[in-house]
Amino acid sequence: MGKSGSRAPSIRDVAHAAGVSTATVSRTLSNPDVVSETTREAVFLAIRETGYTVNIAARNLRKRETGAVAVLLPNLANPFFSRILSGIAEVMAEAGLSVLISDTTPMARDDHRLPEYVSQNNVDGIIVLDGNLRQDALLDRGSPEVRAPMVFACEWISQIDRPIVTVDNQEASVRAVQHLLSLGHRRIGHICGPPDNVLTASRLEGARGAMQSVGLRMKPEWIYPGDFSLQSGAEAAKIWHGSNDRPTAVYCACDEMALGFIGELTRRKVAVPREVSVVGFDDLDMAAHFVPSLTTIHQPRITIGRTAARLLLERMRMTPKERSARPAPRVILPVELAVRESTAPPPG
Amino acid sequence: MGKSGSRAPSIRDVAHAAGVSTATVSRTLSNPDVVSETTREAVFLAIRETGYTVNIAARNLRKRETGAVAVLLPNLANPFFSRILSGIAEVMAEAGLSVLISDTTPMARDDHRLPEYVSQNNVDGIIVLDGNLRQDALLDRGSPEVRAPMVFACEWISQIDRPIVTVDNQEASVRAVQHLLSLGHRRIGHICGPPDNVLTASRLEGARGAMQSVGLRMKPEWIYPGDFSLQSGAEAAKIWHGSNDRPTAVYCACDEMALGFIGELTRRKVAVPREVSVVGFDDLDMAAHFVPSLTTIHQPRITIGRTAARLLLERMRMTPKERSARPAPRVILPVELAVRESTAPPPG
DNA sequence: AGGCGGTGTGTAATCGATTACAAGAAGTAA
DNA sequence: TTACTTCTTGTAATCGATTACACACCGCCT
Known part of the structure; x- marks a missing residue:
């Protein structure tokens, strides 16, 4: 129970209570098989009586x-x-x-x-x-x-x-874009991750590659900058909306940007997916509950x-x-x- | 730089390199003012040379x-x-x-x-x-x-x-409900937190109190069970939608439930806020970006x-x-x- | 000269657990 | 009986940093 005020019981207190040496207590704890049954029981009893817990700093120091x-x-x-x-x-x-x-x-x-x-x-x-x-x-x-x-x-x-x-970020992107292609989209854009991120390139390349393999290309104007934030998705929506040469589908490097994108579009009375399809990446909890719910790459987080x-x-x-x-x-x-x-x- | 293979330099290595005792090294680190300037410089130099960092386990044990x-x-x-x-x-x-x-x-x-x-x-x-x-x-x-x-x-x-x-959860709830009252709502419901949570009661009581102080009451049918999850918000939406005695506004004990609630309603072609107003609690990042964006109590997290x-x-x-x-x-x-x-x- | 106060430093004990080593007890084979 | 295992346990060193205590040294005052 450890009378408050006095300091925490140490291995010596246990050893004393059990009538053995500290080495035996330590062995009982780390390798119970090497001590005799009687000793083992005495030690466990003493541990319970004293309320002993090992001092991690001491163990760490030693080990x-x-x-x-x-x-x-x-x-x-x-x-x-x-x-x-x-x-x-x-x-x-x-x-x-x-x-x-x-x-x-x-x-x-x-x-x-x-x-x-x-x-x-x-x-x-x-x-x-x-x-x-x-x-x-x-x-x-x-x-x-x-x-x-x-x-x-x-x-x-x-x-x-x-x-x-x-x-496999690249492969995942290919899958996302193929889905859009199979729906009949030919004009597909992408909202990128931040420029200095390792994932940005592979996700963009995957998307580009999937387009190329069916003889299409992704226009540079359709590649929107982003930084994985809701805000940057909303910014992309403004650019999309302000242009007159728009992709019919946008694949986003993450869900947050996808949701920010859809949010801003909806606010501008642009219907998703009727006027533009959106795919995300990550599958945040929110993705399934958003309106419209988000088609996205599920990452097993x-x-x-x-x-x-x-x-x-x-x-x-x-x-x-x-x-x-x-x-x-x-x-x-x-x-x-x-x-x-x-x-x-x-x-x- | 610490030749790999050999073990990390200790305070003794520093003491040796600086030609002082370990006590002096320790003092230099914890209380530089008590050592003479020459010693101090010698010690700092030795620390840099050896690449010494204190061993936290040892310090913790001692202190x-x-x-x-x-x-x-x-x-x-x-x-x-x-x-x-x-x-x-x-x-x-x-x-x-x-x-x-x-x-x-x-x-x-x-x-x-x-x-x-x-x-x-x-x-x-x-x-x-x-x-x-x-x-x-x-x-x-x-x-x-x-x-x-x-x-x-x-x-x-x-x-x-x-x-x-x-x-002040109760006060916050009062504020939320007063906002709804000031918009003209008289039939106000609530999606609760989980029954065993400390916050659930105060948020519910706050809402109830605000109603009572203007002579209204919250019908028991309008109090929906919840557990702070998106899912439970969606469930509440189903109940709301299935009933024919509905509140015109619902105050939710957290944003996740509010968003789940709105999501499910939108999916059922119920317009928020035209047909029902919704207030949340927490102000998650998503709240401002949802469609419609969520009126909510901002907690300074x-x-x-x-x-x-x-x-x-x-x-x-x-x-x-x-x-x-x-x-x-x-x-x-x-x-x-x-x-x-x-x-x-x-x-x- | 003797005493005193203040600095700066070293010596050594200490924190609590682990473990190499030694040694005693008990059992077995010759 | 002696010699040799095998099993169990204790002794004491060790991990690395902190700090109480003591001491040496310097300068200053009476």
């Missing part, structure tokens, strides 16, 4: 571990990432590791320093969800070398050779999180030598096209 | 701290919480503390145990965003006593007397997060005695009604 992994993600406020995080947290909790999260937005802004616990090697592993981090911050070049194993999820940094969990977490655990179990010997795997998770109300045959 | 705070939140995937988390993370990062997050959903489901790092007192503080945790899990009664200071944000557990950061974090830091600096002497403050943050397109005078 040269930290019991924590860091997740670096670009925007905590974004529902896309928070669900991935949820998958990571779940797997890590099972493994008994704590998850340190860090929003990388401030790092992009001013200083490029990582949070202390990463740069100072106070984590056992790192999951990076932000492909825009300065590589020198993560890589061995930066002053303190980052020693912990690292995996990327969703986004990545090409110069850094580490395991990656992602979907929880699975991405879980997979990244498992992959990291696996790498953490390897020695540094094994890690560099074994090539960094790239796990490509399958996507599905969720066909909903926002796509229809072109007008006319 | 009997952990350098981490835990955030317990009901649903990581929910954008409402993730933005609050973002505010917390920001303040904690500045204070040099790491944030451990833990999704409490599994705790509600099967076992009611807190994550190890909380129950085993491996954090210096706790922020609770989930009012549905079993109080015995958090309170001193549970086997291992939770010693760390704790603050609640948004939700809370009435039996536990700790600082709270919240908005980032501020809630930051405030909770600062409050916790303050409590962490107190001694246990000071903490129990000083009453737990309750910080009520102001809300605003964001009037948008989803509300209009009643039909007819």
